[in-house]
Amino acid sequence: MTTQGPGLHTHVLDTLGLEIAAGEHPPGQVLRTDELAQRFDVSRTVVREVIRVLESMHLVESRRRVGVTVRPTEAWNVYDPQVIRWRLAGADRPRQLRSLTVLRSAIEPVAAGLAARNATPEQCAALTECALGMVATSRGQQLEGYLEHDIAFHRIVLNASGNEMFARLGDVVAEVLAGRTHHQVMFEDPDPAAVTLHVRLAEAVREGDAVEAERLTKEIAVGALHELDVLAP
Amino acid sequence: MTTQGPGLHTHVLDTLGLEIAAGEHPPGQVLRTDELAQRFDVSRTVVREVIRVLESMHLVESRRRVGVTVRPTEAWNVYDPQVIRWRLAGADRPRQLRSLTVLRSAIEPVAAGLAARNATPEQCAALTECALGMVATSRGQQLEGYLEHDIAFHRIVLNASGNEMFARLGDVVAEVLAGRTHHQVMFEDPDPAAVTLHVRLAEAVREGDAVEAERLTKEIAVGALHELDVLAP
DNA sequence: AGGAACAAAAAGTACGACGTTTATGTCACA
């Protein structure tokens, strides 16, 4: 997936963002707007708009008389879903996947605890449905279907937490889960233990058992971390 | 604080971002680039660049023949420090402060635990120094000095965790702490219990006691949450 | 009523010109 619809601007932005995230333009390198316009065969107007967006993500910095400088990684807006996507597509996907999974392991247990207190009946029902969907697709190479339910499940938990910051992490989680499924062991069925944990988590949330929900989510998280440890360098 | 240096672009971006974050342009409202150009007395070029940045933050959506539509809050990139600053300056600062504090309460304990394992001697020393600075400024209306040390302290912990996603949350924490200090009880000295907890946390990190570091940070977090509950609606 | 052709509105794109800042080199002077 590149990004969205048509548009000259979109193409240039996506290409440049991908390149920078991949480290093809090391920090400190300067890009000239004229050169970029020539390279992509677009007007300087389009390039400038792209630069402005990249600048708002702190991927580059534009200064007069010097040009557009690529900024070091520490400056990047690493929570921007767009940036995350670019980085996950690049070379250090493993590193990125790991740090995002650690982030999940911090957030999701707390979110699950809150969800147990705040989830609406509709959310509980949807959660149970997702868990059942995971069970149904957990065997026989139905990884795409499983992934879909898995993403939906975690998204519901984050939304049900009632905290806006948690809810907006749904996209990040989706990227992580998708990345994990698509770039690691496509030949194995998901861990049965994880499936069970999700089912029990749906129950705990439905029953309003916050501490159990938090505990189960922590277990899911450590499972995910362990999975990364065995499957990645 | 508006944002950064000079530049026509910066001014328009900041003004519009502030207005949208404040809800002055409700979701669904359409802005026309020509109108904006007229209003700010700048060229359409400048307006378009601003729109593109706003669009990358998912604050607006630009479509042909219809105009620039303001998007609902759920779509916003609420992790973008710029967006956070805009929202914190607006009307629903209390709500925002609360959800950010909950986020902190999820992240920082885990980060502190990691910091206890990974912190370098230099980081430990800096941490202790910050804690001492907090003690020194904890009495006698030195709130600005205290804030400075407090921010530095938490930033070090997040950095020392070794996780990039945690580290990049330093700016958010800084905004929260600053917002809390500047918009609530400026007349009271900080809670002595909190000061003690920070000192003990610095010790725990230095000694590599991860579980104690996590526990102490949780205590700090519940203290902050409680403080919000008594001081805000 | 239904659909197809058409017209208008707004953003998207391009281009060329000029302004502004600032890194850098040069020259004079001590």
Next chain:
DNA sequence: TGTGACATAAACGTCGTACTTTTTGTTCCT
């Protein structure tokens, strides 16, 4: 030889205009 003022040029910043494309509303014909 070193230092400071000054000129220069390179890059981005801003502007105005003209043209293109897409979407949408309207009108007219069947």
